[in-house]
Amino acid sequence: MVSIIEKCDESRRRLFKAGAVLLEEGKRTGRLHVLASGQVEVLRGDTQVAVIGDVGAVFGEMSILLDTPHTATVRALSDCETYFYEDAAGFMRSDPEITFGVAALLAQRLNSATTYLVDLKRQYAGAGSGLAMVSDVLASLVNQPARDYEPGSDRETDLISPSR
Numbered sequence: 001m002v003s004i005i006e007k008c009d010e011s012r013r014r015l016f017k018a019g020a021v022l023l024e025e026g027k028r029t030g031r032l033h034v035l036a037s038g039q040v041e042v043l044r045g046d047t048q049v050a051v052i053g054d055v056g057a058v059f060g061e062m063s064i065l066l067d068t069p070h071t072a073t074v075r076a077l078s079d080c081e082t083y084f085y086e087d088a089a090g091f092m093r094s095d096p097e098i099t100f101g102v103a104a105l106l107a108q109r110l111n112s113a114t115t116y117l118v119d120l121k122r123q124y125a126g127a128g129s130g131l132a133m134v135s136d137v138l139a140s141l142v143n144q145p146a147r148d149y150e151p152g153s154d155r156e157t158d159l160i161s162p163s164r
Helices: 061-066 088-093 096-123 130-141
Strands: 013-016 021-023 032-037 040-044 047-052 073-076 080-085
Touching: 032 088, 061 088, 061 096, 080 088, 088 096
Parallel strands: none
Antiparallel strands: 013 080, 021 073, 032 080, 040 047, 040 073
């Protein structure tokens, strides 16, 4: 498989200073970034989800594919360079190898998430705690039909007790 980074146009390489926001949660930009150097953090609200420094990492694809605002904020932790595409959909459609590369990255993320959820399910089987919902989450991830997607949780936040 060809790396997405090999398909990027050098003229699209941009420098972002530490602290710069590349994508903002809740905003709809149509943009995509492919990390060329440096480190970024992915935030959902105030929660850091990941720190990423892998060359070729892609940010913004979920918003394009789901036709929604960005589901997370991506912020530079260090000075970093990305290949920056204003027309993410056009870039992803421009070459089947790019499309396949994005699909492979998404499949890898889904595999990591489901592996983690399976581990949680095994650890807390029969615990009767709020983690019993892991089975429901896993079931919803398997062969889920296409639907309109709204970022965030389906839970009513005011119904969650502070002890959880």
